[in-house]
Amino acid sequence: MGVADRLEFRLLGPVEVWRGPERLAISSRHQCCVLAALALCPGRTVSVSALVDAVWDEEPPSSARRQVIKLVCRLRGALGDAIATCSSGYALNAEPDQVDAGVFASSLAGARRLSAADPAGAAAAARAALRLWRGPALSGVTPCLAAQARRLEEDRLASLEEAVGWELIAGEHAGLVAELTALVAAHPLRERLVGQLMSALHRSGRTAEALEVYQRTRERLADDLALEPGAELQQLHVAILRNDATLAAPIPLPAPAPLAAARPAAAAVPRQLPGAVSRFTGRADQLKELAGLLDRQDSVAIAAITGTAGVGKTALAVHWSHRIADRFPDGQLYVNLRGFDPSGEPVAPSDAIGSFLGALGVPAERIPAGLADRSALYRSELAGRRMLVVLDNARDAGQVRPLLPGSAECLTVVTSRDRLGGLIAGERAHAVSVDLMTTAEARDLLANRLGPECLAAEPQAVDDLIELSAHLPLGLSIVAAQATLAATLSLTELAGQLREARDRLRAMDIGDACVDLSAVFSWSYRTLSAAAARMFRLLSLHPGPDVSIPAAASLAGTGLDQARPALSELTRAQLLAETGTGRFACHDLLRAYSAQTARQDETEQARHVALHRMLDHYLHTAHAAALLLNPFNDRLSLAAPQPGAVVGELVDGEQARQWFAAERPVFPGVVARAADAGFDLHAWQFACSVADFCIRAGHWTQTVAAQLVATAAAERAGDPDGQARSLRELGRAYVQLGRFPDARSSAVRALEADESLGDPLGQARDHTVLGIVAYLQGDYQEAIESDRIAYELFGAAGHRAGQADALNGIGWMQTKLGRHAEALRYCTKALELQQTAGNMHGEADTWDSLGCIHHHLGEPKIAVACYHAALDLYQKVGVRHPQANTLIRLGDTRQAAGDTHAAHRCWRRALLILDDLHHPDAGTLRARLTEHPPAS
Incomplete structure (x- = not known):
């Protein structure tokens, strides 16, 4: 990206975005809020929930998530691909130096590195960084980002104090008096600024004014806060009263010794880390991510390691802390905050700080009572030290904040089951997520505990144990302990016992509450x-x-x-x-x-009612979605949903397709759960509602399994209509899997049930399935007869779209028998009926038939046009396997016309679909592509 195209994000003032010299228009305050929340942590994912919180300072509306997604879409209109969609939210594709807040932080870090050798140069660099500010940070955004704005403002003031301090060291006191006077007037309780003004006045020969400043500050603190000035300010006051000679001269440059060496020799160096983790395995990605923090420690001083219970957060934190301990010569502090402890009593921040102060060598009599005073003393003790602070098992961000060092020389590692969103947003903590182990990591863990030979002897049992432990490190450790304790038990036997246990958690209990899942x-x-x-x-x-x-x-x-x-x-x-x-x-x-x-x-009753509500949600939503996708599907007579059941609000076929695609992995479980719990009506009605989508989308094996359960449920309920419908859908799925005898048997049983019910529409559909089976088994005449019967029955039921489907079936059989002119007559009539009825699925099938007919009539241009019309409609209605069949036939027509390259393109597109569906025809098509390469 050229300079002219480079995006720059400005947060240190009104929120703005610039592309080169052009300021981009951000049309609303809400968009500014979303942009600011993303730009505060460039390159890191911000969840939709966090963006909702950034936009609304009060209770967000029920549509908040949808509105945030729309706001992101509008921002993309201005920013292009600068905003990436992640698994749990969005991220700004930008480097820190594209955000003025990031430039500010890195510039200050550079100034600090320069300060020991060249305080004047450091001050000049800090002043240049401060000129990035155009006004109050994050101006014009919601109060929900007020904490971030306050943090940035505190960074600005603290950096200004540093710059002034370096200028005082360089002897520039006379020129600072006016600026410091204004700053103290604006911030009368910032004791560092007060002390700097007193020093500048005293060195400029204005000692009386310096003492007046101290007296005003002392009175203000007493009146407003009932406090005395801090120890540093009091010491400065005494030095001025004594006219200490060292205050009259420029402050000397500090010795170039490292900070740790500059401290008194008696300073305590705590080494509180727990013992190193024995045979630590895995987590290579997280360790790499953590290692990157050391190189950025001037700007990111907090690592927030989060994850679910038993996932190994503490093990990772302790292992990494031992690896980097030598980088922190002033010591390592550790506390278990017991945020999720069986006692239910987390460690109070005040108590944790008291323990830390004791470890740092502060006498007990010097440790204040209140949290604020303890926290201030704690930060003072850590100032100038390079220390590692590990805060393990934190309850939330509120428990952590008082324990954070104030110095960028320190690194804090926090572990928690809470996601610590407040710490990540407010204190710029770097989130390190610890998830379940990969299979390779889980194998390594078991190998370390049991030995590689043990695993090699029973590889399938190892895979089973990993799955039974849910890839959870604590679960894997328990399984390894069980295998060790029961040495006579093979891994296969152990896996079998865990699989068969009614209560797997109890089966994994090894008698220690600390590792009881x-x-x-x-x-x-x-x-x-x-x-x-x-x-x-x-x-x-x-x-x-x-x-x-x-x-x-x-x-x-x-x-x-x-x-x-x-x-x-x-x-x-x-x-x-x-x-x-x-x-x-x-x-x-x-x-x-x-x-x-x-x-x-x-209670059992409460669980039963909750399950009923959930099944109503799935049944009613699936039935509505099926009719949106194909209005000519059969309508079922559904009972009213239970109070509290939420029925999905789907408005068109596209939303219906999205719902089916998202929920499809859930379908088998819903059918099985309904049947197991005695909701037989829900079981077969839901299975039938989702069958058409699953069959057209290529999920045939899943459909067979669901319809077998549904058929049994309908039989238990004594419901012949449910049996007929389930058997019919079972037959359709068997057809796609090439199991033609099973398909015929299912369709015949469905027909018998529909004949006993006197249902002409059901009988028509059964004959259609029987016609397809006959055609695929090569009996075209029987297929024609089945479709003729279906045509008459559809007519008796008043179902014009069904009649059109039957006519198309007859036309297809005629062309298979070489009667192409007769086939054209049937299919043309079928197309007219389909278009009149508005049946897009059937129209697509008929255009495909017409393409084949015109191909055989020697009319390739018309055939190609028909096939493309079929493909367009198949894509609109979202079906895949028919697209593959049409592409194969289109390729045949192209090949016959001599365009072998176009033919291969069609066949390759078809092969992609067939491979994705794991269809047996994929092998035949792949062989054709290999055996008949396109002409060069």
Whole structure:
């Protein structure tokens, strides 16, 4: 990117964006808020929830998340690809030197490095950095960013104080009096500025005025805060009263010795880190990320290591701290803040600081009582020291803030189950997320505990144990301990016992509360609000793998507005992970704990009612989505949803497709959960509602499994209509898998049920399936007869789109028999009916048939046009396998016309679809591409 195209983000004043010399228009305050929140941490992900908080200073509206997404889209209109979409939010694709706040921080760091040898040069560099400010930081944005604005303003004032200090060292006191007088008037309680003004006045021969400044400050502190001036200011006052000669001369340059060596020899050097982690494994990415902080320590002094219970946050923090301990010669402080402790009592920040001060050699009588005074003394003790501070198991950002050093020479490492969003936003902590282990990392952990030979002897059992432990380090460690304690038990037998256990968490108990998974998880669970705890319990009823907000709201029966805060709280507590926009999941061991709490704290009736609401959500939403995608699908007679069930508000086919695509992995579990819980009507109705989408999208194996469950459910309920519908969809799925005998058997059974019901529409659909089976088995005449019967039955039912489908089927068989003119007549009539009825699926099928007919009639141009019309419609309705078939036939027509390159392009596009669907025809098509390469 050239200089003229380079984006610059300005936060030190009104929020602005510039592209080279041009200021870009940001049309609203809300857009400025989103932009500022992203620019405060360039290159790092900011969640949608955090952006919502940045935009609304009061209770956000129910549409807040959607509005934020729209605001980001509008910003992209101005910024292009500068905003990236991440798994849990958005990130600004910018380097720190593209943000004036980042330039300011790096410039100040450079000035500090220069200060020992050249204080005048350091002051000049600091003054240049301060000229980046154009007014109050983040001007014009919401009060929700006020904390960040205050932090930036504090950085500005602290940097100004440093610049003034270096100028005083360089002997420039006379020129500073006027500026310092104005600064003290604006900030009368900043004792460092007061002291600098007193020094400048005294050195300029204005000692009486210096003493007056002290007296005014002392009176102001006493009146406003009932406090005396701090020790440094009092000492300066005494030195001026004594006319100390050292104050009259320019302050000498400090010796070039390192900070640690400059401290008194008696200064305490604490070494409080816990013992090094034995045989630490994995976490290479996180260790690399943490190592990068050392190179940026002048601007990023806090590493926030977050993750769910048992994921190994403390092990990572302690392991890395030992690796870098020699970089901090003034010592290492450590405290377990017990934020998620079985006692339920986190360590008070005041107590933690008291312990740290003692370790730093501060006598007990000098340690103040109040938190503010302790925190101030703690920061003073760390000033000039290069120390590592490890704050383990923090409850939240509020517990951590008083324990943060004030010096960039120190590095703080925080671990927590909380996401510490406030610390990341307000104190610029660098987030390091610790997730479940990869399979390779899990293998390494087990190999370290059990030995590589043990793993090599039973590789499948090792894979099973990793899955049963949910890739959770604590779970893997427990499994390794169980294998060690039960030496006579093979890994295969251990995996079998865990798999068959009704309560896996109890089966993994080794008698130590510190590594009891239920106990460890409970320490997070007990911190939840009542609403979030109930949501956590009820989520165990969802079949997974992930859950949407409407489905979660239906389980809780609370509505969307109440469900969102509960899910957000669970996410902050790391009991859930947001896997995509508005979708949440947890690993299997947390799910098992969730089920345990549901059994303990929810009655059986409450669980049954919650499950009923969830199934109503899926059934009613799926049925509505199916009709939006294809209005000619059969309508089912659904019972009214239970109170509290949320039915998805889908308005068009595109939204329906998006819902189906997002929820499709959940479908098998919903059918199975409904059947297992005795909701047989829900089981077969839901399976039938999603069948058409799944079949057209190529999910045939999943459809077979679901329809087998649905058929059994309908039989248990004594529901012949449900049996017929389920068997018919089962037959359609068998067709796609090439299991033609099974397809015929299912369709015949469906036909028998529909004949007993006297349902002509159902019979027509059954004959259509039988016609397809006959065609695929090469019996074209039987296929024609099945479609003729279907045509008559569709007519009796008044279903014109079905009649058109039957006519198209007859036309297709005619062309297979070489009767192309007859085929053209049938398919032309079918197309007219489809277009009149507005059946896009059927119209696409008929255009494909017409393409094949015109190909055989020797009319390639017309054939190509027909195939393209079919492809356009297939893409609009979102079906994939028919697209592959049409592309293959289009390629055949291109090949016949002599355009082998175009033919291969068509076949390759088809092959991509077939490979993605794992379709058996992919091998045949791949062979064709290999055997008949295009002419050079």
